[in-house]
Amino acid sequence: MATGSQPPEAHPLAPASYRVRARRRETRDTVTLELRAPGGAAAPSWRPGQFNMLGLPGVGEVPISISGGSQDGRLLQHTIRAVGPVTSALAGLRPGGRVGLRGPFGSAWPLEQAAGRDLLVLAGGLGLVPLRPVLRAVAARRRLYGRVSLLYGARAPQDILFRGELAAWRRAGVAVEVAVDRAQPSWRGRVGVVTDLLAGVAPEPGRTDAWICGPEIMMRFSVRELQRLGLDRGGMRLHLSLERNMKCAIGQCGHCQLGPFFICKDGPVFPYDRIAPWLAVEEL
Amino acid sequence: MKKDLETMLAGHPFCKDFKREQLRQLAGCAANARYETGRFLLRQGGGATRFFLIRRGLVRVELFMPGRGPVLIQTLGPGEALGWSWLVEPYRWAFSARAAEPTLALAFDGACLRRKLDRDSELGYRILKRFIAVLAARLDATRLQLMDIYGDRVPAA
Numbered sequence: 001m002a003t004g005s006q007p008p009e010a011h012p013l014a015p016a017s018y019r020v021r022a023r024r025r026e027t028r029d030t031v032t033l034e035l036r037a038p039g040g041a042a043a044p045s046w047r048p049g050q051f052n053m054l055g056l057p058g059v060g061e062v063p064i065s066i067s068g069g070s071q072d073g074r075l076l077q078h079t080i081r082a083v084g085p086v087t088s089a090l091a092g093l094r095p096g097g098r099v100g101l102r103g104p105f106g107s108a109w110p111l112e113q114a115a116g117r118d119l120l121v122l123a124g125g126l127g128l129v130p131l132r133p134v135l136r137a138v139a140a141r142r143r144l145y146g147r148v149s150l151l152y153g154a155r156a157p158q159d160i161l162f163r164g165e166l167a168a169w170r171r172a173g174v175a176v177e178v179a180v181d182r183a184q185p186s187w188r189g190r191v192g193v194v195t196d197l198l199a200g201v202a203p204e205p206g207r208t209d210a211w212i213c214g215p216e217i218m219m220r221f222s223v224r225e226l227q228r229l230g231l232d233r234g235g236m237r238l239h240l241s242l243e244r245n246m247k248c249a250i251g252q253c254g255h256c257q258l259g260p261f262f263i264c265k266d267g268p269v270f271p272y273d274r275i276a277p278w279l280a281v282e283e284l
Numbered sequence: 285m286k287k288d289l290e291t292m293l294a295g296h297p298f299c300k301d302f303k304r305e306q307l308r309q310l311a312g313c314a315a316n317a318r319y320e321t322g323r324f325l326l327r328q329g330g331g332a333t334r335f336f337l338i339r340r341g342l343v344r345v346e347l348f349m350p351g352r353g354p355v356l357i358q359t360l361g362p363g364e365a366l367g368w369s370w371l372v373e374p375y376r377w378a379f380s381a382r383a384a385e386p387t388l389a390l391a392f393d394g395a396c397l398r399r400k401l402d403r404d405s406e407l408g409y410r411i412l413k414r415f416i417a418v419l420a421a422r423l424d425a426t427r428l429q430l431m432d433i434y435g436d437r438v439p440a441a
């Protein structure tokens with residue numbers, strides 16, 4: 001994975017034409033596309049938590065988190081769930097197909113700040129996507145961190161993303177726990193919500209960085225549960241990734257405004273303290 | 285032996301911040317229990333004489349539906365509490381629970397505990413408060429599961 005946060009070289013509103021090199025089906029409605037930069041050049045460097053705008057001419061353009069990349073920085077991975085016209089068209093692309101890409105945009109997870117501390121990652125559904133590069137980075141340099149846990153909630157066993165990697169992270173010393181909302185009796189894992197899994201972790205507020213990404217309601221419940229465990233007393237450092245819809249991605253159109261912030265520019269990753277007053281408000 | 289139980293209780297999140305004397309009282313109604321995979325901790329319809337604090341392993345809470353067999357409702361793991369029917373009349377289990385893997389738990393004698401809670405209202409209040417927290421969390425969790433927050437209509441994070 002490339003590091004650093006230089007802005008993309010091209011004008012931020014002008015997409016570059018990337019080619020689909022591989023396509024992998026993750027679940028019924030979700031695929032991972034591996035994209036290659038034009039002319040085999042290196043893609044702009046990016047940090048875990050950032051996103052790109054992916055577009056198709058005549059269809060539209062949407063923000064999609066960066067879910068991974070190759071060591072040499074030539075390939076970018078995006079994991080896309082088909083929910084509407086643009087994401088369905090993107091998810092339907094085949095190797096050789098082309099996609100317009102602008103980015104990377106937005107803030108990143110504060111990986112450097114977490115070194116030497118415990119890291120508690122809570123992911124819900126597709127919220128695992130922007131956290132996947134975090135877990136890859138942490139698994140590769142596991143010794144830099146204290147206890148590392150991933151608590152991941154999914155709808156049903158067949159919706160669990162990156163199964164192979166979950167196992168690899170476990171082998172690398174990450175405590176990976178998965179809970180699904182519903183399951184057939186043949187399922188041998190956990191049934192319940194992601195916050196149930198906190199009982200087995202017992203995070204120590206004073207030395208924990210907690211990062212959450214998932215549907216907003218899942219994040220609210222998670223924050224509440226972390227508060228119950230002493231988050232506000234012990235100095236636990238909490239970050240959330242807010243993925244409300246956006247258009248321009250550079251803080252111009254106001255589509256993704258949250259209180260005084262633009263999610264595309266100031267986020268999507270925010271320290272909880274900064275956005276707490278706006279999070280609790282309904283229908284922002 | 286009793287000392288060990290007290291230590292185990294003190295280390296379980298359910299008993300966080302309990303006083304020494306309260307832990308001693310609780311330990312007086314507790315026993316260590318071990319369940320192999322597939323063994324029942326409690327059975328739907330049976331008398332609710334106990335409750336459990338899970339220390340290790342995984343427990344499946346199931347509801348038996350005639351014609352459909354057991355439906356998996358939820359699972360409980362280390363740090364969680366199982367069973368509140370011992371507190372609520374008519375003291376009968378509404379669900380079954382069995383070990384999904386080898387499971388260690390502290391099992392409490394409900395009648396013994398009820399007697400102590402009736403006598404010692406401070407202890408009673410603490411325990412009830414903890415159970416309310418467990419029930420509230422369970423209710424929140426159930427609502428979230430019903431909302432299907434990761435479902436088709438809520439696409440991305």
Ligand SMILES: Cc1cc2nc3c(=O)[nH]c(=O)nc-3n(C[C@H](O)[C@H](O)[C@H](O)COP(=O)(O)OP(=O)(O)OC[C@H]3O[C@@H](n4cnc5c(N)ncnc54)[C@H](O)[C@@H]3O)c2cc1C
Binds near residue numbers: 126438
């Ligand atoms: C920073 C950021 C990162 C994202 N990362 C990813 C990712 O890695 N993979 C991925 O598949 N998707 C991701 N998304 C969501 C993705 O951008 C939307 O699903 C997409 O814009 C939907 O476009 P569409 O034309 O396919 O469907 P639309 O017709 O625009 O939307 C379909 C339905 O989804 C709802 N919807 C659209 N966007 C969102 C959203 N962000 N949150 C909640 N509901 C929404 C709409 O209200 C509508 O009901 C991300 C969004 C943001 C803001």
